[in-house]
Amino acid sequence: MSDTRTIEFHVSPTGVDKGSREMPDPNSGTADAPFATIAHARDTVRGMKERGLLSGPVTVFLRGGRHEIDTPIVFRPEDSGPITYAAYPGETPVVSGGREVGGWTVEERLGRTVWTTTIPEVAAGAWYFKQLFVNGERRARPRLPREGFYRIEDVPDRSRDDYIFTPSDRFVAAEGDINDWSNITDVEAVVLHYWVEERMPFASYDAATRVVSSTRETRMNLKDEYEGWAKYYVENVREALGEPGDWYLDRATGELTYIPMPGETPDGAVVVAPVAEDLLRFDGRPDGGEFVEHLRFVGIRFEHTTWSRSPDGYATYSQAAHGVG
Numbered sequence: 001m002s003d004t005r006t007i008e009f010h011v012s013p014t015g016v017d018k019g020s021r022e023m024p025d026p027n028s029g030t031a032d033a034p035f036a037t038i039a040h041a042r043d044t045v046r047g048m049k050e051r052g053l054l055s056g057p058v059t060v061f062l063r064g065g066r067h068e069i070d071t072p073i074v075f076r077p078e079d080s081g082p083i084t085y086a087a088y089p090g091e092t093p094v095v096s097g098g099r100e101v102g103g104w105t106v107e108e109r110l111g112r113t114v115w116t117t118t119i120p121e122v123a124a125g126a127w128y129f130k131q132l133f134v135n136g137e138r139r140a141r142p143r144l145p146r147e148g149f150y151r152i153e154d155v156p157d158r159s160r161d162d163y164i165f166t167p168s169d170r171f172v173a174a175e176g177d178i179n180d181w182s183n184i185t186d187v188e189a190v191v192l193h194y195w196v197e198e199r200m201p202f203a204s205y206d207a208a209t210r211v212v213s214s215t216r217e218t219r220m221n222l223k224d225e226y227e228g229w230a231k232y233y234v235e236n237v238r239e240a241l242g243e244p245g246d247w248y249l250d251r252a253t254g255e256l257t258y259i260p261m262p263g264e265t266p267d268g269a270v271v272v273a274p275v276a277e278d279l280l281r282f283d284g285r286p287d288g289g290e291f292v293e294h295l296r297f298v299g300i301r302f303e304h305t306t307w308s309r310s311p312d313g314y315a316t317y318s319q320a321a322h323g324v325g
Contacts, residue, residue, distance in 0.1 A: 064091030072278035087299030097276030098304030123254030142240035152229035193230035274306035
């Protein structure tokens, strides 16, 4: 009679991926010590499958704590199960695509107490992020207007009667809505129209004509389906930084500034900035009939992803891609 016991491995944020633990303990059915990464556990199981050493299902238990990754964990057809990646009983593992940010200095600015820290990778151009999480909650970049929306006044060389999928990379702002802000090329117009949100990063602003030029074209005509030209707000305006929960990242210097919420202190806060855009990726080979199958993920929290742009180069943006809280 064949042995079909479930083979178990453990992964812990304090584990180690080195050493020869290709096989589980023959007496307990568990690995002799936890691995440090899910990817190493995946590779170990894959290697055992290739050598014909698996006779039954596998469970990879993730111990509690933050399992940080900066690239997605990729599963291919050779990683197919039955394999379960599960929270260790009574514990809450978090697969996080972010890094914890520390080294805060507390000072008075803008008439408020602010926290500041410098991130060398940002100053070096190796990292830039558009989301920040404090104690498990997403914080907002400074936006204008604070409440409600602006409305586009006109769109050069376009008509509201144009076909719905007529792109634009410029619009005319109403007087007083846009200014020649100090970080103008890091500001984004977030246009809400039809059923989409389109993000238009500023390339320039002409104060004389009030024309905003963007580095990206929209996919759709910059009109509101019923009310004329589209409504929008602007995000990441340095001069708008001033309310609790606001944060601003200076791309040139790497300085991160955060205005804390009431009761928050640097010593007690967990501040996470995202690095990875994806946490899991399933790369099957459907043309050859090879699929990633029979994998289960149970009781695991997935958090902290970043995002860039839509892959086709347009400004169109899906809410589903905005990262996991």
